[in-house]
Amino acid sequence: MSLTRLRPPQPSLLFTRVRAPVTFCKQTRSASAQPHHRSYDVVVVGSGCAGLSAAIVAAKHGLKVLVAEKSNYFGGTTAFSFGGAWIPVNKYQKALGIEDNAQKADGYIRLVLGDLYNEKKIKAFLSSAPEMVEWMEANSAMQFAPMPIPDYHVAKEGASVGRTVSVEAFDGRLLGRQTLRDVRYTLQGFHAFGSMQARPWDIPALTHPFGSWNNFRFATSKVVRYVFDVLRYGKGSELCNGNAMVGRLLYACKQEGVDLRTNSPVLKTVLDDKRRVSGVVIGLGDSGATEQINVKRGVVLASGGFGRSKDARKYLPHDWSACPKHNVGDGNRIGVESGAVMPPPNPDNGIYAPLSLMRKKTKNGIQIRRYPHFSQDRTKPGAIIVGQDGRRFANESGPYQEFVKEMHAKGIDKAYLIADRTFLRKYGIGMGLPAPYPVRHLIRNDYIIEAPDLQTLAAKIGVPIDALSQTVSNCNKYATEGKDPEFHRGENAYDLMLGDPSIGLPNPTLGFCKKAPFYALALYPGNVSTVYGLSTDENAQCLDKEGKPVPGLYAVGLDQNSVMRGTYPGGGSSIGPALTFGYRAGMHIAEKI
Template identity: 35%
Template sequence: MTLDNPATEADLLVIGAGAAGMTAALVAAHEGLRVVLCEATQQVGGTSATSAGTLWIPGNPHGVAAGHADTVDAARIYLDALIGEPDHDGRREAFLCSGPAMLRYLEARTAVKFASAGMHPDYLPHLPGAAVSGRAVSPLPFDGRLLGADFGRVRPPLPEFMLLGGMMVGKADIAALVGRYRSWRAFAHSARLVLRHAGDRLRHPRGARWVMGNALVGRLLHSLRSAHVDLRFGWRLRTLEGEDGRVVGARLETQGRSLLLRTRLGVVLATGGVGHDAALRHSMAPHGPTMLALAAEAVRGDGLGTGRAVGAAMTSLARPFLWQPVSLVHRKDGSTGLFPHLFLDRAKPGLIAVDGQGRRFVDEAASYHHFVEGMARAGAVPAHLVCSTAFIRRHGLGAIPPGTRDLRPWLERRMLVVAPTLQALAQASGLPARALADTVQHHDHHARRGEDPDFHKGASVFDRFNGDPAHAPNPCVGPIGPGPYAAMKVWPGDAASSAGLATDVDGRVLDAQGSAIEGLYACGNDAGSVFQGHYPGPGATLGPGMAQAYRIALHARARAPSDIRG
């Protein structure tokens, strides 16, 4: 099949090759449907590829097999307490029922495999029904070499999340690399990583041992190729085509040509949500231009715009985004990137976050989403992470890795401020010197005893999970201590949009009257969040997105005429 003579009709047309879109296409193909999957760029994965790759799936089979005390019933209680509204449309219940089934389906038929993430607490562990372990699953590492000529088709991780010219590392790898001289096990683990990477780089532009989001996307791509799905790169959605009140196809642009692809069962929108759509961001972002997007650059609201053009309704949420604090990375090649501050620095002892008045405003160890909510409440935009240079050597700070002693390259790229005294740090950072000194003195007075009476950092199991287990009595609280001191600005950033197209339990897009638009589905960030802008735990975007994609594929197949079902 060539561009000169591509197939112009499919049973199901999926737009967008992130994790949700790839799942919808993969399940539909295994159900016997003829699927065309169109991706606007030359690589699959989108924002999913640069994520942690974790899925939040209560009652999942891996957690149950590992003996973790988690049930769907408990998760139902947790979500009711978190969201605080009845599940009138049944979407929460549909997710809870379909998540485990989706995992079992993929693992039985495809190369998409997971393992329990073990202890990975929900983000609000004080709520009833919250779990400490069992709800999160992670993709098994994937050997990118299995993709052959498709190796370069997977969007790589953020450069700052790779070492030694393209080596991917997970949380366990980081611990081993940082402590490589502290134990034989850590040294052996580190040596295996480096030797494997050295061998990979002889044949590939980056490492072939993929973890986190790259592992998930790599496994999905490998499975799509095995299922012979018609995957088209460089096909961008322009409009949806309707006849007699039903969506019957889409017009896409590729290589300067506009082509119509018709579909017998429907179009699935999975283009990534709001992303960098300036108009939508302006209407939704509470911080205006100071709120930055971590979405893939190609995510520009295509699905939302075309859906609304045929009458789709948007969810109306007070929390339209899922947030992460980010710092600016000025790279050696002159480009600027965003580094998400997830767990490597904020939860560790010896660091505080202050607002523009030099005052603390939040539990620094809170989840990334809730940390940014704290920024919004306090008007701390930007906020400053304050620590000592000794802290950076031990734990790192943002894109600066643990073990860094020479901070000059980072100073030259204007990524942080370093000063011998707090007064000098405040002056260089534009903070009130007296207030910053008082804040640090007050913090350190209590921190010497491992206490934080103001914000209770380290009081929850979630905080302690990301702290320093070698630090006692509180793994998250310790004095900043003597200088030199460092400060780094962080800004609100969004990893995904919560607001999206209104959908029903099977992913059918709804109009303003709540009726389904025949032939139109949405999943991933193109669909409004099942959690209504709340963030229950790790993987709260990928889990529901892939579960809804699974339901869409099964719904489309169930509605197929007998000649399609075979």
């Protein structure tokens, strides 16, 4: 999420429609060579933050660990994210002047989850989450940082500020050339010039390089470093946000001697005569050959859920996902084949966000890139979102999960973000970055629709002209008065945190849409990950149909059914539990809990 108003912490170490063929039934793969047997204590399936945290903990306790990543890149869904983790009662809250405690956090979670609350797992999360932060910082390259943002349900008793922590930027050169190149790229719109990343609080200087001498000096030094990085490494080396989290975890894995492999899909587990998971079969790239690996302690499923599987539409009320294309449910399938079960579906089985789609012709057909609109543009003053009737339907500044749930509830399968020239230049729109970065290519591509007036814009996007004109007129009036009588935008701490007080208007979330040309960007209800996974206990052990642990099998991250059950208490409510239960899985495998 965009946090352009925050003060930076001190630095330390420097898509297509859902159509993948994999389901939760058995997958077969022919082997063209005799399997080669090797042995590890632990095999982790996937390389997002959950799997890597389990790997680090296990390796730190002297266990031999393999991380097997199916794709060409490390990082999974984490690499696409902003890298925030929801960690109640974390040590950084005190630095913000916030007093938090587990009882208060537990009460808040109870109110958010309602009947979905699982006492044993929530207690485990609350006790281990702050412990995980302390352990990771003491035993690895991980370095967290405070984020003074409020919980997402600010009106509920027990809500607090600062429970979300970010990760300090990381100098990817420490990984070595090849591993740096193997870190998954961020989504388009989260970087400039291909792979130049920035921390949220650096954005103002980069978008206004001539605003001051300090801005110019900072922007120039960053661009110069980036140019040299590309010449040497083929990409930028300063890793930020989710990439920073992945980079730090990979660096810690390398320090502990973890075997890191890409292009190594785990095809199935091997069970001994007592039905214990005692090995895995791994595919060797595209050769069709396989390798059987013996596993002494445990297999940790962390493959990233099933957002890009054809099965996703059974559990999600929309077609579009911004998760990596290899996230097709391998973990769920392998778990079920090994004796684990999936619980009844959650009320919401994904982390939702409105998505914009950019279609691009390639030699292999039409490529569709997706961009999740967490808060970078839609929450800024002057952004107006309308349905195909030309009218607003929700508070544009609301949390992304709740915003898309509102789209679902009202049957809106396509909306439009409306803005003017001033907005585009100051905040950017979707993949279009703020001035001075170019956006004409996105307009030529019809990703961003441009028109000289609102009437022409309405005609171009097919919404009623009178309705759109009236909506924009109303919003300009609300900006002057500082009140949104329709959806109460800017009346809570979350909205205000994402606004922009520099506009000099009564409400920092309400701005004008007056200066031609005008722009529209199509938004679709979508998700950035699934959260429906295997049944597990408080130690991330997979459970069978009788509720007993499947020996030697763990599921974390998006392969574990969400402890939050599809609700979203605060920023990073997926990554926080992923890190925490990855930590608990590693500790349990190492026999420390």
